[in-house]
Amino acid sequence: MNTSTNSSLYDELVNVTHQYFGPAANRFVTRQISNHLSKDPELLKKKDLKALIDWISVAMALLVEDEKLVNKYIADLKELADGSSK
């Protein structure tokens, strides 16, 4: 498994998040990585994604009541995680 530093992984994560958070996507993702994984967003690795998605699902549940929307976002993130691990 490739666990090297992958700056585009962060960009992809922001791209997916952009559909949900628009201009706030970058800030949201950066904050989740910094606060919960305690690391620099540029140092995000594929192995970090699972924990990050768990944290994001918690954050999303706090912000949005629409369960379908939360599930869709998490599914999109999982798809990204699966795709990037292939």
Add this chain to the structure above:
Amino acid sequence: MGLKLRPKLLYSYIALLALYAGFRLLPAPSPATLLLYHVSSTELRFIELTIILLSAGIWYAGFYGYDRLDTYTKYIKNDKDGQQVAWLTKGIFVLVMWLPVSSVISSVLQYIAMRHLGLLTAVTIIDNYISLLFPLVGFALIGVGARGLSTLVKRRFTYPAANILVIILIYIGLIYYHLVASTYHRSSIYHMSVWLILVTLVAPYMYMWYIGLTAAYEIYHYQKKVAGIVYRSSWNLLALGLGWLIVTSIGLQYLTTLSARLTKLSIYWILAIVYTLLIVLSIGFVLIALGAKKLQKIEEV
């Protein structure tokens, strides 16, 4: 956090309210005022007190809405949308300050005019320009932010929308011009020649309404077109609040300029009309506060 204000804002609020209350309640009412409204000195002071209490609530709603919006702006200040929202916040601050500052200045000026009747003309003119200046600056700042936000979503006025706006403004302007020009007591209300009124009051008011309505439209479009389902829905209340504030403050100023025509009504009817409008205006601040709170949450989770 509840409905608390930051200390700096809270102290400013208390200071303005104390000044306003002091200048409204402490000096003895003029006999002319008592005669005009057929009330006793105690009754007039009671009316003043209800006005002060109502104003206190409305100002607080404004301060609170600004406080929430400012907190949100600080979270996003370094981003593209943050820079535009910062302009909106500055504009809202000026609009929030408009009510208390103009009320305090007006009370102080009236106090002076009551003791030095020779200054009545100057006091009235200053009062009229202060009532214009604050919302004009506020709307100009909001306009800059709204234009910036609409640029971010690459949305500008459509040709039909621009035409509709111009038509509305032409009619609003013509009615306003007619009302000002045909006011029976014009010289005692404005103390200026009709040309000076048109050039320095009517024209700036019309310009202000133009930038205000344009800003309301652009904010509405930003909220409709910006990416991000969660972000967009959080903007609903803020966009509604800003639009509400702009449109109702336009209505309020429009009606204020018609005040000379309302003098036939009793003081209670005049107060009821003006304060109903002020309460409607305060709803805009509450919507802004709720919207900013929702957006703030996105930046805190």
